[in-house]
Amino acid sequence: MNDNTKSKETILSFEKLKQDILRPMQNHKGLELWIVFLVTVIAVCTWAYYVQLRDGLGVTGMRDYVSWGLYIANFVFFVAVSLVGMLISSILGLLKVDWITPISRIAEIIAVAFVAVAGLVIILDMGRPDRVVNVLIHGRFQSPILWDVTVITTYLVISTLLLILPMIPDLAICKKEMKNASPILKKVYNILSFGYTNTPEQHKHLHKMIRTLMVLIVPVGLAIHTVTSWLFAATLRNGWDTTIFGPYFVAGAFVAGSAALVVAMYFFRVNYKLQDYITDLHFDKMGKLMVAVCLVYLYFNVNEFLVPGYKMKSGDSVHLKELFFGSWAIMFWSSQLFGNILPIILMVNKRFRKPMPIMIISLFVIASAWFKRYVIVIPTMLHPHLPVQNVPDHFKHYFPSSIEISVTVLSFALALLIITVLAKIFPVVPICEIADQKGIDYKIEE
Amino acid sequence: MKNLSTILATLVLVFAFMNSASAEDWKVSATAKKKLNPYELSKKNISSGKKVYQTNCKSCHGDPTKANMLPLVPAPTDLGSQNFLVQSDGEIYHKIKTGKGAMPTFENTLNDESKWMVIAYLRSFDKNKKKAVVAKAVVNPEVIDVKIELNVDADNKKLRAQLTGLKKDGKRVGLEGIEMSFLVKRTFGQLDISGEEAYTNANGELLIQFPTDLPGDREGQVDLLVKLTDEDNYGPVEEKRVLSIAVPTNPKNPLDERAMWGTRANAPIWIIASYVLGVIGIWSVIFLVLFQVFQLSKMRVKS
Numbered sequence: 048m049n050d051n052t053k054s055k056e057t058i059l060s061f062e063k064l065k066q067d068i069l070r071p072m073q074n075h076k077g078l079e080l081w082i083v084f085l086v087t088v089i090a091v092c093t094w095a096y097y098v099q100l101r102d103g104l105g106v107t108g109m110r111d112y113v114s115w116g117l118y119i120a121n122f123v124f125f126v127a128v129s130l131v132g133m134l135i136s137s138i139l140g141l142l143k144v145d146w147i148t149p150i151s152r153i154a155e156i157i158a159v160a161f162v163a164v165a166g167l168v169i170i171l172d173m174g175r176p177d178r179v180v181n182v183l184i185h186g187r188f189q190s191p192i193l194w195d196v197t198v199i200t201t202y203l204v205i206s207t208l209l210l211i212l213p214m215i216p217d218l219a220i221c222k223k224e225m226k227n228a229s230p231i232l233k234k235v236y237n238i239l240s241f242g243y244t245n246t247p248e249q250h251k252h253l254h255k256m257i258r259t260l261m262v263l264i265v266p267v268g269l270a271i272h273t274v275t276s277w278l279f280a281a282t283l284r285n286g287w288d289t290t291i292f293g294p295y296f297v298a299g300a301f302v303a304g305s306a307a308l309v310v311a312m313y314f315f316r317v318n319y320k321l322q323d324y325i326t327d328l329h330f331d332k333m334g335k336l337m338v339a340v341c342l343v344y345l346y347f348n349v350n351e352f353l354v355p356g357y358k359m360k361s362g363d364s365v366h367l368k369e370l371f372f373g374s375w376a377i378m379f380w381s382s383q384l385f386g387n388i389l390p391i392i393l394m395v396n397k398r399f400r401k402p403m404p405i406m407i408i409s410l411f412v413i414a415s416a417w418f419k420r421y422v423i424v425i426p427t428m429l430h431p432h433l434p435v436q437n438v439p440d441h442f443k444h445y446f447p448s449s450i451e452i453s454v455t456v457l458s459f460a461l462a463l464l465i466i467t468v469l470a471k472i473f474p475v476v477p478i479c480e481i482a483d484q485k486g487i488d489y490k491i492e493e
Numbered sequence: 494m495k496n497l498s499t500i501l502a503t504l505v506l507v508f509a510f511m512n513s514a515s516a517e518d519w520k521v522s523a524t525a526k527k528k529l530n531p532y533e534l535s536k537k538n539i540s541s542g543k544k545v546y547q548t549n550c551k552s553c554h555g556d557p558t559k560a561n562m563l564p565l566v567p568a569p570t571d572l573g574s575q576n577f578l579v580q581s582d583g584e585i586y587h588k589i590k591t592g593k594g595a596m597p598t599f600e601n602t603l604n605d606e607s608k609w610m611v612i613a614y615l616r617s618f619d620k621n622k623k624k625a626v627v628a629k630a631v632v633n634p635e636v637i638d639v640k641i642e643l644n645v646d647a648d649n650k651k652l653r654a655q656l657t658g659l660k661k662d663g664k665r666v667g668l669e670g671i672e673m674s675f676l677v678k679r680t681f682g683q684l685d686i687s688g689e690e691a692y693t694n695a696n697g698e699l700l701i702q703f704p705t706d707l708p709g710d711r712e713g714q715v716d717l718l719v720k721l722t723d724e725d726n727y728g729p730v731e732e733k734r735v736l737s738i739a740v741p742t743n744p745k746n747p748l749d750e751r752a753m754w755g756t757r758a759n760a761p762i763w764i765i766a767s768y769v770l771g772v773i774g775i776w777s778v779i780f781l782v783l784f785q786v787f788q789l790s791k792m793r794v795k796s
């Protein structure tokens with residue numbers, strides 16, 4: 048093989064790489080139908096939110112005792128899922144784990160979408176959303192709420208930067224290749240590629256910045272979910288009054304986030320025909336990662352429930368018995384079983400780490416993770432320290448109203464829409480990073 | 494099996510004993526015991542008492558001395574029995590007023606006059622004390638415009654109240670044997686400083702020692718309320734006064750110090766510092782990176 052043929056071959060494979068990844072962005076009927084579907088769902092559910100805005104929070108199932116309901120459980124879930132960006136692209140990226148390259152952008156897209164909607168969910172939970180600025184104007188430094196708002200905003204900004212910065216070389220390619228793109232999109236590519244031409248100087252400069260952000264997002268990512276847990280743990284209530292709530296939430300977030308990433312990987316692989324890039328190996332590795340984070344989460348669950356369950360202090364015992372044998376038992380045990388124990392048992396087996404089985408397992412993990420948050424938030428609210436008395440009967444129970452459910456569907460549709468739109472206008476698999484990794488030479492012309 | 498029945502029998506006995514003990518153990522304060530029936534044991538009063546008794550008491554207690562009460566557990570007392578009537582007027586009055594267990598309270602269902610009439614009716618069955626009861630009761634003249642006049646001796650912390658009323662002939666006289674309450678306002682409710690025998694003397698006067706160790710506000714001020722304990726005789730008569738004779742205190746407002754529970758301005762320094770430094774630190778790195786991104790285009794190769 049002489050030098051000439053070799054160079055020809057590499058040029059070809061970079062061309063193939065470009066085309067494989069850019070093709071689904073240019074022409075994909077199914078994707079457009081999906082966007083129309085999501086917009087319809089959002090439009091219908093926005094009406095439910097309008098009703099809530101017009102009539103107040105009385106249209107929800109929340110009353111004096113359960114003042115944190117479905118919305119807050121959903122908020123915790125969204126924050127949890129968003130943590131996958133920090134796990135995959137920062138922690139594993141800093142550890143120089145190389146198999147994450149093709150999936151790191153999907154992780155970052157999920158992080159941006161979910162943390163953006165998480166912030167929105169909090170505003171959707173407010174009876175007077177016009178007063179949200181008061182948190183910043185009058186917020187107390189002692190209150191976890193102020194920290195939560197700050198840290199979520201910060202995480203959203205860093206995640207967005209960590210999505211865009213590694214994408215700059217790819218956007219420079221898009222600028223040149225995507226000839227059919229709309230003028231607005233062309234402008235976006237032009238601005239966001241920052242005149243990148245892949246000079247060694249630029250390459251070095253860019254990667255220095257990315258590494259800085261990767262380091263920066265680790266404490267912020269830990270803080271976002273730890274502070275979210277403090278919203279609960281800083282309250283003296285049975286089920287929340289625990290010292291391990293911070294790491295417990297973080298461990299749970301890694302489980303939920305990894306599962307969400309696996310599902311997204313599967314759908315992009317199938318719909319974008321990216322089998323050559325998101326391979327069985329990636330699902331296998333993600334399976335192993337999920338077993339690891341599930342084991343950590345299981346360990347925290349054992350601590351969180353066995354220790355107070357052994358002592359059964361008078362207040363805790365009411366709460367724990369409701370979870371273990373009472374009206375919450377089915378939800379509690381199925382979330383533990385399907386979200387934690389069974390995935391570990393199944394995924395240690397190689398056959399279940401194939402794309403299809405692991406995707407199905409991940410769907411169960413996501414659903415369990417969502418219900419787990421519900422079980423964390425609502426049963427504690429139903430068991431205040433002072434007896435519930437002299438109140439109407441419907442104050443003593445909680446079930447989300449149809450308005451609440453619609454607004455929650457709205458949040459999911461919105462997150463999916465953000466992911467879809469980002470995947471429509473940006474390449475979901477990093478072109479240049481894969482080329483770098485495979486040792487393929489490429490040039491980016493202005 | 495034998496053991497079990499022994500235990501059960503013991504329990505039943507203990508329970509029965511406790512029950513009867515609690516029935517006997519109806520404590521009435523010394524002040525309440527001292528109260529005397531202000532109404533005469535006249536025929537008229539006894540007959541009107543009988544009416545009240547028959548509508549309100551008979552259904553459970555039966556007829557006095559006939560022992561035909563309802564078969565309840567514990568059994569209602571025969572109110573005409575000597576065992577019952579050894580109690581003072583005040584004791585019986587208190588029991589009618591407060592009630593206990595199955596015995597309902599008559600505080601609001603019967604007015605004071607009716608309660609005393611019932612007692613007068615029951616006393617008519619009392620063989621031993623009939624005379625003593627009839628004997629002495631303070632009789633004040635008919636008066637209008639009843640007033641409490643309060644004098645404060647700040648040096649000795651003594652309060653002198655005088656209860657007077659205007660007679661028909663325009664003369665103001667002191668009212669004797671009337672109970673008064675001296676109440677000092679505290680954070681939760683009112684503190685009664687009247688003592689055991691807060692009855693006016695022949696001149697309508699009553700002298701109360703203000704507690705020497707009672708804390709007041711920064712200036713040693715407290716709110717005092719003097720009123721007639723029993724409003725039935727002359728209606729609600731009261732006198733309010735701010736006294737400066739309590740011990741001055743310097744209460745600390747827990748909101749004044751820097752603490753986790755404080756206002757935003759009184760947040761602990763360390764938490765403000767952590768927040769501000771954290772935000773400045775992280776966001777300056779973000780802005781630095783943003784600035785650096787714009788440097789990229791300067792490094793490009795122009796084609």
